[in-house]
Amino acid sequence: MINSASTEVGIGGQAHESFQKLPTSEISSSITFAVLIYTNVFFSLAYFLGNLSIIIEKLTSLQFASNLQLVILLPCYIIWCLGELARFYFAYIGNLKERVPQMSAFLLMTIFPQLPCVIYLGFYQEFIYPFDGSTGAVMLVILIVELFFGYLTLHTLIQRQTAQFYRLCQEEEDEQRSKILS
Incomplete structure (x- = not known):
């Protein structure tokens, strides 16, 4: 007896089971994490432009008491910029x-x-403007x-991939047993 809900008639009148036998895969990616990264892209762009203008203003008009602060400021900002681009790529992929x-x-x-650079740029420079702190x-x-939701997403991905690996190993063992028994 053919159940019409679970079969379709294919080319040439042959019946085959429909989508119920197709392998399904659960999506493990996090929409919350994706939205958070998307939002951070725009905030980081504003942060980049604002800090760039403030750093240029600080370097041209202020006299630093410590040469170390002067030497650390620009490389820290450049490291933050490059790190942020790499972070967005890794988060997306x-x-x-x-x-x-x-x-x-x-x-x-x-x-x-990222965390040390943001902490330095926001709170530990020699000259801190209100924009820097806020x-x-x-x-x-x-x-x-992002760390919290990234960890949750990573944990979910690892659990899912571990379960898939375990299921694949079980299927291979079952196939080997059936070959031995037959």
């Missing part, structure tokens, strides 16, 4: 394409160099929230 190494790279790059605090909160 790791989350949407569900790749564990890229998600791990995103988390590591968030911890270092945008630094917002960026710090965003980075911490």
Whole structure:
């Protein structure tokens, strides 16, 4: 007896089971994490432009008491810029394409160099403007929230891929047993 809900008639009148037998895969990527990264792209652009203008103004009009502060400021900003671009790439690939190494790279790059650079640029420079402190605090909160949701996404990806690997191993063992028994 053919159940019309679970079969379709194919070319040449042959019946075959429909979508119910197709392998389904659960999506492990996090929409919350994706929206957070998307939002951070725009905030980082504003942070980049604002800090660039302030750093140029500081370097041209202010006299630094310590040469160390002068030497650290610009490289820290450049490291933040390059790190942010790499973080966005790793977050996008790791989350949407569900790749564990890229998600791990995103988390590591968030911890270092991004957190120390944002903390320095926002709170430990020799001359701190109100813009530095306020945008630094917002960026710090965003980075911490990204760390939290990135960790949850990575944990979900690892659990899912471990379950798939275990299921694949079980299927191979079952096939080998059936060959031995037959």
